[in-house]
Amino acid sequence: MREIQQYIKEKAERLEERLTVYMEESEEVPLRLREAMAYSLLAGGKRLRPVLVLAVCESLGGNEEKALPFGCAVEMIHTYSLIHDDLPAMDDDDYRRGRLTNHKVYGDAMAILAGDALLTKAFGIFAEASLQAGLEEKTALSLIREGSRRTGGEGMVGGQVKDILGESRSVNLEQLRDIHRSKTGDLIVYSVRLGAWVAGASPVEMDALTRYAERLGLAFQIQDDVLNVIGDREKMGKPVGSDEEKNKATYPALLGLEESRDWVRRLVEEAKDLVRSEPGIDSTRLMGIADYLTNRDQ
């Protein structure tokens, strides 16, 4: 457990460095906008998604340096979605990771535009990094197309819409899963697939890793709900029980706390089995990350 924490920490630091370079390089971006982008992008956090990009690439013997820009782009997409989700028009959150949210510091207009700019930048990096990594044309363009699908109206953005619409009516377990499959699952799956693409995974490996990621994504979301019930304010950096206040459907509310935790454990075991049984995948880190996610307390 300590070893994987150390691994994640090291990868997160590498990502942080590269993300800082991306922000510093953007000299043609107006300073105020660049500050707003960097404020949220460089605010720390688990960096789960880009760490997955790197870890999956490594697990297949791929070149980490080639995977790094893809990880950064994924983190930009994740960050833009958080900035927009926190807006008064959406979740209206004042704090994120223990600091004021973007719009509380820079105002709503700048927060919207910082999100737009991060999203747009991400697709530019996908293209540039594909050129640099020498990916095959079809691979590179398919990867960008899938990125659009998994993060847009069919994926992450669509999930946020379903989540908002779900607040005003009662949602059952199947609907809740569907919301999270797109809202948080798609980007996690995409991160894993990016790492696999860069490393040149075989179709069988790609399939196993995709299913690993699907389980990881769901486990991560259930665990988030569980922590929202039992966590404490300091550790989460946002008021605990806020889901309940908003009358949001959660796994603990639908299944109970113990059943939810059991499900997380089962999903993690399935995820680990999937990567362990593929001979071409060095599954050590990927299993460690899955375990880490169930044992985390924030």
Added chain:
Amino acid sequence: MREIQQYIKEKAERLEERLTVYMEESEEVPLRLREAMAYSLLAGGKRLRPVLVLAVCESLGGNEEKALPFGCAVEMIHTYSLIHDDLPAMDDDDYRRGRLTNHKVYGDAMAILAGDALLTKAFGIFAEASLQAGLEEKTALSLIREGSRRTGGEGMVGGQVKDILGESRSVNLEQLRDIHRSKTGDLIVYSVRLGAWVAGASPVEMDALTRYAERLGLAFQIQDDVLNVIGDREKMGKPVGSDEEKNKATYPALLGLEESRDWVRRLVEEAKDLVRSEPGIDSTRLMGIADYLTNRDQ
């Protein structure tokens, strides 16, 4: 003049059809989100940017069918920028093209997400259309990278930021040009370059067309400011004189009305000369479009 109007109308209809197909095809997008996206995307308008994609492609003897998806993607980016610009947190406009703005109909949250989804979709189409059009790998990826730069923090989004920051202080002519170069110019230039890429323009042709587009973009913006002063409410679909009310810097305010109109005429002549002098470009339509933009009254 009537001929070019007819030409633009026909192309706009083709685009409208294809845009409608894109919206209808998006079955995995939640219905409410799809409605919000389609509301603004299919709201008519001049379709100047995608018409330029098609006209430039045609002027080089390229295949219009291949250019069509690129035109649609550009229109999605333009539409997303309008939806976000109209938000209460930004320009707070209630009407656009004579109809209620997106957030007035669907609410602020859905308007933000509809914009996000349109932007994300556009990059997916760039990738897919590049695959379908059989563009060279380097061309396709460079095109996507340039799209990110011209529409993100270095381009269109950055221009909107400069515009917002400019409202609170006095802006001189050079600064105003700089704002518009990125806020509206970059997407117009990109549209022209997309059409040229698809048709396989030579570097010299690409250069001439880029400079044509730069002049067109600036002329278009100055003309917009002029029309804002002299137009009438019905024709513009928004209250005339609204720039003045917001104390926004405009070309007529800085240069006077006559000087502004003269500048538009000079820019259009320059633009026409640039395409007329390239033997590989059939400049008829491109000159017609340039003339049309100066003579338009809306």
